[in-house]
Amino acid sequence: RKEVEQDPGPFNVPEGATVAFNCTYSNSASQSFFWYRQDCRKEPKLLMSVYSSGNEDGRFTAQLNRASQYISLLIRDSKLSDSATYLCVVNVLEKYSSASKIIFGSGTRLSIRP
Amino acid sequence: DTGVSQDPRHKITKRGQNVTFRCDPISEHNRLYWYRQTLGQGPEFLTYFQNEAQLEKSRLLSDRFSAERPKGSFSTLEIQRTEQGDSAMYLCASSLVGLAGPRSYNEQFFGPGTRLTVL
Numbered sequence: 001r002k003e004v005e006q007d008p009g010p011f012n013v014p015e016g017a018t019v020a021f022n023c024t025y026s027n028s029a030s031q032s033f034f035w036y037r038q039d040c041r042k043e044p045k046l047l048m049s050v051y052s053s054g055n056e057d058g059r060f061t062a063q064l065n066r067a068s069q070y071i072s073l074l075i076r077d078s079k080l081s082d083s084a085t086y087l088c089v090v091n092v093l094e095k096y097s098s099a100s101k102i103i104f105g106s107g108t109r110l111s112i113r114p
Numbered sequence: 115d116t117g118v119s120q121d122p123r124h125k126i127t128k129r130g131q132n133v134t135f136r137c138d139p140i141s142e143h144n145r146l147y148w149y150r151q152t153l154g155q156g157p158e159f160l161t162y163f164q165n166e167a168q169l170e171k172s173r174l175l176s177d178r179f180s181a182e183r184p185k186g187s188f189s190t191l192e193i194q195r196t197e198q199g200d201s202a203m204y205l206c207a208s209s210l211v212g213l214a215g216p217r218s219y220n221e222q223f224f225g226p227g228t229r230l231t232v233l
Contacts, residue, residue, distance in 0.1 A: 008154070043205060043224035044157065087156050101170060102147065102222075104156035 003027055004090050006105035014113055017078050021108045023088030024070045031100065033064055033071045034089040038107065044087055047073075075110075083112045116140060118225035120206050126231045127196055134192045135228045139208030146189050147222060148181055149205040150174070157205055163189060164211065196232045203227040 006023045013019050025033075033050035048055065050062040050071050061074040075082055088105035119138045127133050139146045144165050149157035160179065161171045165186040175181075178196075183189040193200055207222035 004156075043226055045224070046221045101172075102159050102162075104149075104158070106154070106156045 001026060002106075003092070004088055004103045004105040006086075006088050006108045008106055008108060010109035010111050012111045012113060013078060015078060015080055017112075018074065018076045019078055019110060020072055020074045021086055021088075021110075022070055022072050023105050024068075025088075025090045025103075026069065027090070027092045027103075028069070029093045030069075030090045031093050032091040033062075034091075035060075035062060035071075035073050036087040036089055036104070038085045038087055040084075044104075047086070078110075078112050080112050080114065083110055085109050118206055118208050118223050120204075120225040120228050122228055123226060124229045124231075126233065128233050129196060129198060131196055132192065132194045133196060133230065134190055135204055135206075135230075136188060136190050137206030137208075137225060138188045139206070140210075140223055141187075143208035143210045143223075144186070145209045145211050145220075146183055147207040147209075148189070148191050149207065151203045151205055151227070152201075160191075193230075196230075198232045201230055201232045203229050 004025050035047040036044040037047045038044040048057050048062050050064045052064055054063045059076045063072045085107040087107045090103045092101045121136045147162040148160040151157045159172050160175050161181050163183040166183050178194045181191045205224055205227045207224045209220040209222045211220055
């Protein structure tokens with residue numbers, strides 16, 4: 001089982017629709033959580049961090065459920081420019097060291113059609 | 115451009131050859147990461163440095179892979195005796211970690227990557 005799992009999609013939705021992605025993680029030592037966006041043939045860029053209380057940034061809302069070990073991303077009023085791959089990222093603390101491990105999910109592809 | 119830069123952007127090599135990639139992070143960033151990404155997958159963590167110290171290495175990083183960051187600035191990733199399975203995009207990222215310590219996480223800024231093709 002992968003440590004971070006995402007539905008690969010693709011999600012193909014009309015402009016203006018609301019779309020939601022989930023991401024599950026298996027390691028209970030996971031400390032912090034993020035969503036990154038990656039456009040085709042480009043490098044990943046941070047979209048938003050995910051806080052325990054949930055957080056919103058414009059049309060984007062992120063939620064964390066530690067008990068069920070999943071995070072979600074909701075996009076409202078989707079735009080053509082939202083078409084991209086959305087990567088779930090988890091920071092896991094290493095138990096016996098001072099280091100941490102960053103784990104990316106495989107990504108969920110989103111395509112917004114006019 | 116003051117972002118993360120990587121060189122070369124593309125590398126084609128024959129199986130068995132050695133290759134070396136370079137990453138120049140954002141100048142004030144103290145943490146530097148290497149990832150490998152194949153088509154349809156997210157970036158796979160390889161290793162990271164805090165200044166010049168290599169803090170973590172993935173089990174994916176076989177003995178053929180080595181990374182250095184000798185002066186805590188730029189970093190190199192070398193792959194010896196390349197195999198066709200090494201073909202991928204190699205991404206470098208950097209971040210600034212402050213007082214929160216080495217187990218904290220700050221936004222990573224990625225470079226454009228080096229695309230490696232092993233024939």
